[in-house]
Amino acid sequence: MYASEPLWQEFYKRLSDQARRLIDPTTGRVREHYVQSVKCPFCASERFTVRVVRDGFQYVTCNECSFAYLNPQLTQQAIEEVYNDEDVRRFFFQELLLPHVERDQRSEFEDRLRTLKQLVPSTSPRLLDVGCAAGNFLQIAHRAGFHGEGLELNEMYVEYIRQNRSLTVHQRLLEEMQYPEATFDVVTLWDILEHLPQPVQTLQRVAHVLKPGGVLGLTTINHACLNERLLKDRWRYYMPPDHLCSFTPSLLTRMLQQTGFHIVKMQHHYMFEVLADHWFPFLKLDNRPTNALSNKVKKLIYSSLALFTQKLFGILKSGDLLTVYARKT
Numbered sequence: 222m223y224a225s226e227p228l229w230q231e232f233y234k235r236l237s238d239q240a241r242r243l244i245d246p247t248t249g250r251v252r253e254h255y256v257q258s259v260k261c262p263f264c265a266s267e268r269f270t271v272r273v274v275r276d277g278f279q280y281v282t283c284n285e286c287s288f289a290y291l292n293p294q295l296t297q298q299a300i301e302e303v304y305n306d307e308d309v310r311r312f313f314f315q316e317l318l319l320p321h322v323e324r325d326q327r328s329e330f331e332d333r334l335r336t337l338k339q340l341v342p343s344t345s346p347r348l349l350d351v352g353c354a355a356g357n358f359l360q361i362a363h364r365a366g367f368h369g370e371g372l373e374l375n376e377m378y379v380e381y382i383r384q385n386r387s388l389t390v391h392q393r394l395l396e397e398m399q400y401p402e403a404t405f406d407v408v409t410l411w412d413i414l415e416h417l418p419q420p421v422q423t424l425q426r427v428a429h430v431l432k433p434g435g436v437l438g439l440t441t442i443n444h445a446c447l448n449e450r451l452l453k454d455r456w457r458y459y460m461p462p463d464h465l466c467s468f469t470p471s472l473l474t475r476m477l478q479q480t481g482f483h484i485v486k487m488q489h490h491y492m493f494e495v496l497a498d499h500w501f502p503f504l505k506l507d508n509r510p511t512n513a514l515s516n517k518v519k520k521l522i523y524s525s526l527a528l529f530t531q532k533l534f535g536i537l538k539s540g541d542l543l544t545v546y547a548r549k550t
């Protein structure tokens with residue numbers, strides 16, 4: 222995916238501006254009444270070391286279990302204000318629905334569904350997509366023979382699905398749903414885990430609603446990657462206030478084991494665009510119609526570099542993003 226699209230850029234810029242508006246200029250840190258200190262979401266320790274400071278927020282590493290998380294974190298009220306700020310969110314929403322973004326996502330989603338089909342014995346598996354956004358994945362899953370439904374908190378997405386797609390979506394947290402034990406063959410958490418204040422509890426809940434032998438598919442961010450080492454606090458996925466935690470392959474493995482899963486497949490995705498934003502800013506697209514040719518050349522250079530580096534760093538298993546398939550034990 223060409224992630225230097227103007228709408229993505231605008232989203233990242235506005236998200237960063239939004240975070241900065243919460244900062245007290247005298248301290249350079251987020252204002253105290255917006256935030257609360259939290260214990261380590263993995264082991265409950267209160268001892269930590271500051272890892273990086275980004276836009277006035279600090280990401281810390283737990284001294285006991287080395288889990289990386291945002292501390293302090295926004296209060297529930299502040300989180301709701303931030304997530305309901307349409308001036309920020311509509312750019313992400315619009316981008317997801319662009320035809321070429323949907324097309325790029327489709328091949329990725331079809332790949333994931335092929336893997337899930339291989340891992341699940343049922344011929345018409347029941348699937349729950351937690352944080353289903355505009356329903357792009359659910360729609361493709363439905364065509365691939367899955368009986369899917371989604372959970373989504375964002376009003377914009379829920380309205381879009383209800384008006385445009387024949388999909389079942391609930392505007393609820395997983396923890397609020399009264400699903401009986403062993404309801405689903407597959408649960409998916411695409412780009413969700415890093416947004417959760419209590420990822421362990423959510424994974425436990427996922428294990429509860431999965432059938433024995435059922436499969437969890439997830440993608441999340443990996444700070445033990447080459448780009449984080451090169452960029453430190455400028456690494457894109459240190460993204461306050463949205464990203465509340467980040468993982469490493471070994472930490473994610475431990476967390477999944479403790480919540481009742483064993484990993485059957487883990488893939489690394491190196492994100493060229495994370496480096497490109499800093500090192501190749503001239504490759505960013507320009508919206509003006511007169512720049513159509515220049516945009517085509519930029520896309521060609523960008524795609525070639527992305528393909529080359531993804532192959533290279535894929536070998537090193539140092540991806541910014543992890544895709545994991547785990548079976549309930």
Ligand SMILES: [Zn+2]
Pocket residue numbers: 261262263264265266283284285286287288
């Ligand atoms: Zn810990």
